[in-house]
Amino acid sequence: MHETISREFEQLDADDALASLRSEFDLHGTIYFDGNSLGPLPNRARQRIDDVVSRDWARGLIRSWNDNDWISLPRRVGAKLAPLLGAAPDEVIVGDSTSVCLFKLTAAALKCQERRKIITDEVNFPTDLYVLSGLQALLGNDIEIVRVPRHEIAAAIDADTALATLTHIDYKTAHMMDMKAVNDAAHAHGALVLWDLSHSAGAVNLRLAETNTDLAIGCTYKYLNGGPGAPAFCFVGTHLQKKLNPMLRGWMGHATPFALSPDYEPAPGIQSFACGTPEVLALSTVDASLDVFRNVVMDVVREKAVRMSELFIELVDTHCGRFGMEVASPRNAAERGSHVALRHEEGYAIMQALIARNIIGDFRAPDLMRFGFAPLYQRYTDISTTVKALYTIMETREWDCPEYRRRALVT
């Protein structure tokens, strides 16, 4: 790679409006392209965890439920997340896993109408499909689940469709669907749409209100840097909050939880989708991690991510195309989320060789290497360094050793 390219990338970093946010993280010299799987630790999250553990739990003990307002964490964190989703503060609540949140909203959406057909993406993330399979097992076979190809979804929604459950950005290829178009198509038939935003939140500029989104869920441990296994979020559009009736009912979704009434009465609004006791440590971590986004304009984040991914694709094409490396993500940035997938039959071993050089991306079977672009902590020079390394790994067949081919349990 030419020296001029390095200088060009250095200049891009020097001009980067988001460059100062990098100090929110300590990456210990690692070049990290796996924020699409697990975001790195924000420094302020580490500080918060320490405060919550050593001060609020250790010293405040039970008093912290009141004194530190632990009880409202799901709502407070939801309200803090809402602007990143283009949602109102009282449309979002954080708690439980992505899978449980999917179940909550799918069950409620299905029970508020007579229709029995669910349309879903045939390449939806597996847990999204398993949740539907569980709901069908529970409710019986009159629930019809129809898996269709991504590009046929809008057309497949008809007057029998209760709900379409879709993933906005595909976890493998990063293909991004047009939320507004699908929402409009569904609404024209009186159907609802539930979006999985796990690969979208904190990465692209979501406009849930503007696009008349009904329902959404998503995880906070990818681009939102909430920590491993951090709780997920539920979004219920204001227009649906009075119509939907929670099925997964716990005391935190009750109108008056501390009255300890034997009879269920839902809390008003989004709070009714809370369930068990709030996960205080994890929610506090997400809360602190969201503060990194406090003065960040998502359009600026998206713009940098697009620019980075365009430069990455260009360099890969130029320097690695000859080794049979193909771009598996859409080449049109408007149809691509925040990661780029490269296809190579030796992708697993190639990725291990990169990781050994302290450049971390990930791999999805059978042949995809994923590189996640997260403008908060990445430099443009990380891209040139990475493609240089990738070129060397291919040119010298550095990947071709048993150590790099031995597959780990979690890939």
Add this chain to the structure above:
Amino acid sequence: MHETISREFEQLDADDALASLRSEFDLHGTIYFDGNSLGPLPNRARQRIDDVVSRDWARGLIRSWNDNDWISLPRRVGAKLAPLLGAAPDEVIVGDSTSVCLFKLTAAALKCQERRKIITDEVNFPTDLYVLSGLQALLGNDIEIVRVPRHEIAAAIDADTALATLTHIDYKTAHMMDMKAVNDAAHAHGALVLWDLSHSAGAVNLRLAETNTDLAIGCTYKYLNGGPGAPAFCFVGTHLQKKLNPMLRGWMGHATPFALSPDYEPAPGIQSFACGTPEVLALSTVDASLDVFRNVVMDVVREKAVRMSELFIELVDTHCGRFGMEVASPRNAAERGSHVALRHEEGYAIMQALIARNIIGDFRAPDLMRFGFAPLYQRYTDISTTVKALYTIMETREWDCPEYRRRALVT
């Protein structure tokens, strides 16, 4: 209170086989009787959280899913908890909230049989009742939920009963049910029993295998000291594991999660009751907290807790009975869990006055003060100190001030 009593209690502490475990905690001078609501921070949990955050997350990043075996945490923590429940290691899994765990097992239990009647305790903890209400809303009104008084439960179970969902130790009075007797009565009618062990785990010597227990759930943030909002556990007896089919299905309960197959196939055994991505921070905290119990014999813990509660009741009767303070818990220790409830119409204010003296218990409306006995970190002299304080508060009407009567949101 006589000087001889103080000396007697000091001697009990000197002879206490569990005294050394107190160094596992740092209570900062607080006398803590609220481990039945939120257990205090074990020192080793603080250390573990710091390691997981600053080392495994910050530096290991995505690699820690493999390198630190995060992926198996729900099973590993379950296996560590199992001996405290009298269960086999592969009968327990940890993850999700108590409410979600209740839903998982209730839904699965109901779907594995034709019967439609659920018997439950009319004073069951509210979330347990709300979960049933949600399941009824989801499945329709042929699901019959019958709430009966605690002492009529065994008799109410009949040949139409699918399931009895019961709380082993009542959260208000600490009344403890006879698990074996109820299990036997249910099994005689071919019914299943699901126990909520939230106030039992880590407090009394459970024998789930020996008592032929079918199903149980419970929380880890009370006597197990797992941290605020820590994940709950599911127990599914070996005899039921092949019979039960999970309804709340997520990728972690799949036979081969990383094959990312679109078709659901349950993992074998207890793993099928996992759902979403493991809550790494919280599970690691519980894991470390359970190490406090490593060399602890639960019979010894229970014996000390009974002795402490007997002494407490005796002192309260002697010194506070005159102020209208009544013991609301069963006086027979065999029918009492690990806390003692005292009834007084000014209980809320009295508890606030105690808390102001750095002696922490809690309050349940309308008139119960609860004192949880947790032998791992309590001294016998804590009891004499507490009853002395209680006597002074009553004698001087210290409780009778507006500040102590102002109710907090969370009680």
